[in-house]
Amino acid sequence: MRLRYSPTSPFARKVRTAAGHLGLPLDLELADTGNESDTLMRQNPLGKLPVLLDGDRAPLFDSPVILAWLDHKAGGGKILPTETDARFEAMRLEALADGIMDATLLVVYEQRFRPESVRFDGWTDRQKLKVSRALAALNADVAALGSAVTTGTIALACALEYADLRLGRGWREGNDALVEWLAAFHAACPSFATTAPPAA
Numbered sequence: 001m002r003l004r005y006s007p008t009s010p011f012a013r014k015v016r017t018a019a020g021h022l023g024l025p026l027d028l029e030l031a032d033t034g035n036e037s038d039t040l041m042r043q044n045p046l047g048k049l050p051v052l053l054d055g056d057r058a059p060l061f062d063s064p065v066i067l068a069w070l071d072h073k074a075g076g077g078k079i080l081p082t083e084t085d086a087r088f089e090a091m092r093l094e095a096l097a098d099g100i101m102d103a104t105l106l107v108v109y110e111q112r113f114r115p116e117s118v119r120f121d122g123w124t125d126r127q128k129l130k131v132s133r134a135l136a137a138l139n140a141d142v143a144a145l146g147s148a149v150t151t152g153t154i155a156l157a158c159a160l161e162y163a164d165l166r167l168g169r170g171w172r173e174g175n176d177a178l179v180e181w182l183a184a185f186h187a188a189c190p191s192f193a194t195t196a197p198p199a200a
């Protein structure tokens, strides 16, 4: 299997972490989302990474689909529970964590792509509020996260360290339970640390 990725992408990190955890070998190939002639545009017309290439199968995106595929390849029920309640809890957490990453990415893109003269702080503040509201909700009910390595907990760990990278470590203040949870996740899922983005 080959993954079109970038080293800082939190969505690609989900895939790399999951593959490592499941013991599935993954070749990595950089993709350039800013280059219209990159084959990524044919693999995913949305021009987004990660994309997973697995033999003759149509390219797989987006990250929840890829994680479900990896779970299937590993025999099923490994990171995506088969029991209904646990399965939907993992999917729900993954959706929330992906939303944190989406909001963080929008803050980054506002700075990267929009000329300073037409930037609107109200927009980035709105995205940051989504992140802080989601983190506060998770912190308040950290026991519900459990200790299993699932698509949801992998996504959350990636979201938290992507917040570190792009928004700074300020989110940790007042979210002590979540900080402790992240340390425990590191211990439960050693492949997570091996996929850390390069230091800025």
Ligand SMILES: N[C@@H](CCC(=O)N[C@@H](CS)C(=O)NCC(=O)O)C(=O)O
Binding pocket: 008, 009, 010, 011, 012, 033, 046, 047, 048, 049, 050, 061, 062, 063, 064, 098, 105
């Ligand atoms: N929902 C997608 C989000 C993927 C995503 O937004 N990837 C970013 C990189 S971290 C990207 O490719 N951005 C390029 C663009 O939006 O044009 C997933 O879960 O894979």
